[in-house]
Amino acid sequence: xxxxxxxxxxxLRSPAVAARVGVWLGICFGTCFLTGLVSHYAQLPTHPVPFxxxxxxxxxxxxGLHVVTGTAAVPLLLVKLWSVLPRLxxxxxxLGDPRRLVLTALERGSIAVLxxxxxxxLATGLANSSQWYPWSTFSFRAVHYAVAWVAIGALLxxxxxxxxxxxxxxxxxxxxxxxDRPSATVRGPLSRRALVRTTFAAAxxxxxxxxxxxxxxxxxxxxxxxxxxxGPGGVPIxxxxxxxxxxxTATSPDWRLEVVVDGAVLRTLSYDDLxxxxxxxxxxxxxxxxxxxxxxxxxxxxxxxxxxxVTGADVQVTSLQPSxxxxxxxxxxxxxxxxxxxxxxDLAGEPLSLDHGYPCRLIAPNRPGVLQTKWxxxxxxxx
Amino acid sequence: MRARGGLVVVGALLMAYGGWLLLxxxxxxxxxxxxxxxxxxxxAHDVVLSGLLIGVCLLGSRxxxxxxxxxxxxxxVVWGGLTVAAIPVLTRLGARADNPxxxxxxxxxxxxxxSIIVALAVLAAGRVRARARADDPV
Numbered sequence: 198x199x200x201x202x203x204x205x206x207x208x209l210r211s212p213a214v215a216a217r218v219g220v221w222l223g224i225c226f227g228t229c230f231l232t233g234l235v236s237h238y239a240q241l242p243t244h245p246v247p248f249x250x251x252x253x254x255x256x257x258x259x260x261g262l263h264v265v266t267g268t269a270a271v272p273l274l275l276v277k278l279w280s281v282l283p284r285l286x287x288x289x290x291x292l293g294d295p296r297r298l299v300l301t302a303l304e305r306g307s308i309a310v311l312x313x314x315x316x317x318x319l320a321t322g323l324a325n326s327s328q329w330y331p332w333s334t335f336s337f338r339a340v341h342y343a344v345a346w347v348a349i350g351a352l353l354x355x356x357x358x359x360x361x362x363x364x365x366x367x368x369x370x371x372x373x374x375x376x377d378r379p380s381a382t383v384r385g386p387l388s389r390r391a392l393v394r395t396t397f398a399a400a401x402x403x404x405x406x407x408x409x410x411x412x413x414x415x416x417x418x419x420x421x422x423x424x425x426x427x428g429p430g431g432v433p434i435x436x437x438x439x440x441x442x443x444x445x446t447a448t449s450p451d452w453r454l455e456v457v458v459d460g461a462v463l464r465t466l467s468y469d470d471l472x473x474x475x476x477x478x479x480x481x482x483x484x485x486x487x488x489x490x491x492x493x494x495x496x497x498x499x500x501x502x503x504x505x506x507v508t509g510a511d512v513q514v515t516s517l518q519p520s521x522x523x524x525x526x527x528x529x530x531x532x533x534x535x536x537x538x539x540x541x542x543d544l545a546g547e548p549l550s551l552d553h554g555y556p557c558r559l560i561a562p563n564r565p566g567v568l569q570t571k572w573x574x575x576x577x578x579x580x
Numbered sequence: 581m582r583a584r585g586g587l588v589v590v591g592a593l594l595m596a597y598g599g600w601l602l603l604x605x606x607x608x609x610x611x612x613x614x615x616x617x618x619x620x621x622x623x624a625h626d627v628v629l630s631g632l633l634i635g636v637c638l639l640g641s642r643x644x645x646x647x648x649x650x651x652x653x654x655x656x657v658v659w660g661g662l663t664v665a666a667i668p669v670l671t672r673l674g675a676r677a678d679n680p681x682x683x684x685x686x687x688x689x690x691x692x693x694x695s696i697i698v699a700l701a702v703l704a705a706g707r708v709r710a711r712a713r714a715d716d717p718v
Binding site: 268278279285310316317324332333334335344346347348349351352355358360395399400407422424427428434436437552 | 584585588590591592593594597598599602605606609610612613614618619622624625626629630633640641646650653657664666667668669670671673674676678681682684687691694
């Protein structure tokens with residue numbers, strides 16, 4: 198027997214519930230979209246409008262928000278879709294009415310795109326936050342970005358189509374039945390108000406249970422956070438030296454840091470040479486796209502001191518990693534010129550651990566963690 | 581009305597831009613896997629999860645005496661929502677032997693203990709409600 202909308206009799210499956218949960222779902226998706234744009238912009242090698250270096254915790258905040266609102270969206274989306282499920286079983290208009298047929302196909306097609314894109318974004322985003330990549334061919338970063346535009350576009354179309362209903366149900370009492378399906382007459386185990394409150398509570402619980410990876414005082418309650426936040430120097434690790442394939446080259450006595458200006462080697466520094474230069478201490482966060490972040494006390498040599506007064510130029514930073522998209526990164530000029538930007542040798546008063554980038558790593562304010570290049574071996578500028 | 585039309589146009593343009601990004605930044609082999617994932621997202625929700633929920637609600641309405649239904653529903657929404665969000669950490673499929681700072685909590689054990697606590701809380705809340713009803717017949 199094929200179900201029809203009339204098979205669903207609960208009064209809870211109603212536009213009144215869907216719109217109230219939907220408002221917060223929309224806020225979460227909007228926040229995810231905007232903070233995602235910030236993250237993608239920050240990761241561009243060159244910025245048409247310079248990405249600011251202050252506040253140093255800016256990216257920590259936006260990317261933390263990105264993952265927190267994405268997590269909160271999971272229970273909100275599940276209840277939102279549950280409340281409108283009967284619509285999935287509505288019959289199509291008669292074949293003799295092509296205009297209605299086309300309109301219905303467009304509306305239901307846009308809903309299919311919205312549901313698909315929304316579930317896809319939350320599933321791939323959560324998987325990425327735990328460094329789990331169950332897909333084999335596509336690039337997470339490129340596809341999560343592209344589908345974000347599809348999802349936000351489909352959401353705008355959906356809001357536009359439903360606006361009269363949304364306005365009506367939000368301005369009338371939650372138990373008003375004007376927009377209910379005729380079959381939605383059976384009282385649920387909860388009132389509508391209680392279901393909406395429970396859904397918000399579920400979103401809050403999901404946030405508390407996972408946000409400890411970026412909000413230190415939540416660590417003890419965040420039992421489902423991807424990371425406890427522990428690690429060498431109080432900072433977790435994203436990619437180990439073993440995974441990067443640098444264990445031998447990073448610990449070799451032959452390691453040198455080369456500084457190249459306009460194609461000519463300006464200086465070649467050993468680890469001891471770096472230690473002999475003036476050391477500066479900065480408290481800066483590491484904030485990763487996966488949503489975790491941690492404040493560290495770093496010390497090392499100022500980028501400006503290594504470049505010998507060259508300012509206003511982008512710096513190409515090369516790592517010992519033999520391959521990978523982040524082997525060579527561009528440090529934009531405004532970051533290179535910032536006095537807080539270091540080639541760090543120590544974290545929390547101890548020499549960097551191998552997994553944190555020994556012998557030396559880049560640490561700059563307000564920058565995605567993936568661009569805080571570890572195991573640095575070469576700095577290049579063109580004036 | 582005009583504002584709604586404008587919103588539809590803007591939304592359609594954003595969707596088209598996303599589609600163009602997909603087509604231009606991935607090659608045909610990758611498109612196919614993205615499409616499979618997008619279709620799987622609909623099946624996972626509209627068929628698997630929704631079917632499961634309809635079954636659970638049907639069972640609950642048949643088996644659970646009425647005082648227990650409200651607490652069970654609250655537990656289903658809160659605990660079920662959290663469990664879905666926690667799938668990546670519960671399965672630990674992203675764990676790596678060379679990185680002990682990743683997925684470094686006893687997720688499954690915590691989930692089991694908390695599930696028992698949630699179940700006991702539902703039982704207790706139902707009993708309180710059943711007693712209150714027995715004391716105060718309407």
